[in-house]
Amino acid sequence: MKIKVKINGKWEEWEIDPSDYLLDVLRREGYLSVKKACDTGTCGACTVLVDGFPALSCSILAATMDGHEITTAEGIADEMDDYMKALASEGADQCGFCSPGLMVMVYALRKEIENGKVKKDEEAVKRYLIGNLCRCSGYLGQQRAIFKFLGVK
Amino acid sequence: MPLKILEYVRPKTLEEAYELLQKDGAEILGGTTYARLSNRTIKLAIDLQDVGISDIYEEDDYIVVGAMARLANMQFHDLIMEYANGYLYDAISYVWSVQLRNIATVGGTIVPKWGFSDFITAVLALPSEVEFYKAGRMKLEEFLENPTPKKDIMTKLLIKKESRKATFKFMRNSVYDFSIVNVAVSAKDENGKLTDWRVAVGARPGVAALSRKAMEILNDGYDESHIEEATEAMQEELNFADDFRWSGEYRREVAGALMRNAISEVIG
Numbered sequence: 001m002k003i004k005v006k007i008n009g010k011w012e013e014w015e016i017d018p019s020d021y022l023l024d025v026l027r028r029e030g031y032l033s034v035k036k037a038c039d040t041g042t043c044g045a046c047t048v049l050v051d052g053f054p055a056l057s058c059s060i061l062a063a064t065m066d067g068h069e070i071t072t073a074e075g076i077a078d079e080m081d082d083y084m085k086a087l088a089s090e091g092a093d094q095c096g097f098c099s100p101g102l103m104v105m106v107y108a109l110r111k112e113i114e115n116g117k118v119k120k121d122e123e124a125v126k127r128y129l130i131g132n133l134c135r136c137s138g139y140l141g142q143q144r145a146i147f148k149f150l151g152v153k
Numbered sequence: 154m155p156l157k158i159l160e161y162v163r164p165k166t167l168e169e170a171y172e173l174l175q176k177d178g179a180e181i182l183g184g185t186t187y188a189r190l191s192n193r194t195i196k197l198a199i200d201l202q203d204v205g206i207s208d209i210y211e212e213d214d215y216i217v218v219g220a221m222a223r224l225a226n227m228q229f230h231d232l233i234m235e236y237a238n239g240y241l242y243d244a245i246s247y248v249w250s251v252q253l254r255n256i257a258t259v260g261g262t263i264v265p266k267w268g269f270s271d272f273i274t275a276v277l278a279l280p281s282e283v284e285f286y287k288a289g290r291m292k293l294e295e296f297l298e299n300p301t302p303k304k305d306i307m308t309k310l311l312i313k314k315e316s317r318k319a320t321f322k323f324m325r326n327s328v329y330d331f332s333i334v335n336v337a338v339s340a341k342d343e344n345g346k347l348t349d350w351r352v353a354v355g356a357r358p359g360v361a362a363l364s365r366k367a368m369e370i371l372n373d374g375y376d377e378s379h380i381e382e383a384t385e386a387m388q389e390e391l392n393f394a395d396d397f398r399w400s401g402e403y404r405r406e407v408a409g410a411l412m413r414n415a416i417s418e419v420i421g
């Protein structure tokens with residue numbers, strides 16, 4: 001079957017199988033920032049924005065995305081340049097596998113803070129990011145970078 | 154073998170969706186988050202996103218939540234954030250992650266009656282109903298206690314709008330994990346007098362159930378001795394069992410402690 005999606009601002013038509021999950025289709029179409037790790041909805045490495053909201057691409061049937069808008073880390077990289085610099089300066093990346101999914105979440109979190117839906121404090125930020133696991137870093141470098149980027153005191 | 158789907162359809166009306174569902178091997182898709190973890194073949198997957206059951210609104214004395222509303226839509230809706238001092242907003246925030254709550258639907262969370270569900274326990278502690286396309290409207294507890302309507306579509310969750318005080322408690326090995334037992338308590342606030350108590354206990358590990366005996370005792374009074382009596386009644390009335398994580402005996406004890414704390418919080 002065919003689906004049409006707006007991916008990183010541009011409409012594309014993809015040939016998919018009804019059993020395909022969005023994560024596999026995105027990677028097949030070249031959006032390699034989207035990582036396949038647990039593939040069960042637990043780690044957040046596959047996070048993308050669907051119609052502006054962060055969602056797990058490993059847990060969404062691709063067919064259900066026909067007519068929807070998807071944004072991957074590739075689509076927000078320019079806007080998130082300061083964030084990436086903050087990560088680098090805090091030495092927060094190790095293997096980097098979790099970084100694109102986390103970047104998409106931090107992007108969404110910044111919007112939620114601006115909209116007044118999430119408080120700009122340590123507790124609320126940590127709770128928002130609970131679904132992004134990192135097997136290497138121990139989280140503290142990332143936490144410093146994220147707090148710096150969002151201006152959390 | 155992961156989930157296999159032979160054909161996918163997106164009907165425009167509930168009537169059409171219901172007709173399609175009667176076909177052999179047809180199944181409803183919610184957010185597909187849990188369905189994906191099973192190894193089976195769905196001959197005809199019916200996606201309800203276009204049938205008009207995603208909205209959240211007020212009708213008569215109820216907050217109506219469409220079965221295709223995402224848990225996150227519900228959590229952040231003004232009606233929900235205002236209800237019982239943000240009780241459901243808070244309880245829903247413990248359902249896994251933001252990214253999962255943006256996909257998982259209210260229907261896909263209620264219909265399977267999973268024992269581990271935090272959401273069902275939290276909603277069951279409120280006077281609430283579910284509506285199915287054919288089977289019609291029923292109390293949530295009736296739905297949970299009886300066989301699920303076959304080949305039917307859940308269309309709505311309805312939560313009675315009234316002044317309530319409510320609390321949700323759970324025990325987990327870590328906060329990003331499934332609850333090993335969970336308890337939700339609510340009472341109607343009639344100018345400071347607490348009436349119509351509801352006590353729901355889930356992840357026992359069976360699906361959430363009301364302790365009617367405990368509710369009856371609390372409706373009689375909620376001083377220390379009534380609280381103790383109600384807690385013991387709950388521990389006796391409900392079934393607690395072992396699973397690979399915890400023993401039923403330990404669950405029963407923890408449920409009692411959570412219930413006492415929850416009642417104290419509701420009383421304030």
Ligand SMILES: Cc1cc2nc3c(=O)[nH]c(=O)nc-3n(C[C@H](O)[C@H](O)[C@H](O)COP(=O)(O)OP(=O)(O)OC[C@H]3O[C@@H](n4cnc5c(N)ncnc54)[C@H](O)[C@@H]3O)c2cc1C
Pocket residue numbers: 040041042180181182183184185186187188189201220221247248249253256257258259260261262263264265269270271272273305306307308330331332
């Ligand atoms: C990794 C993971 C962690 C989770 N953690 C938690 C947690 O901590 N706490 C918690 O409470 N829950 C948790 N859940 C459960 C979650 O909240 C959802 O209940 C679940 O993911 C299903 O939602 P869904 O909309 O994706 O349903 P689906 O997977 O799409 O559907 C589930 C079932 O419901 C049926 N169905 C769906 N909608 C309807 C309808 N309208 N009418 C009739 N039948 C219908 C489907 O046919 C299917 O059989 C977790 C789930 C996952 C995958």
Ligand code: FES
Pocket residue numbers: 035036037038039040041042043044045046047056057058059
């Ligand atoms: S790959 Fe999707 S949550 Fe881990």
Ligand code: FES
Pocket residue numbers: 092093094095096097098099133134135136137
């Ligand atoms: S840096 Fe390796 S998983 Fe996070």
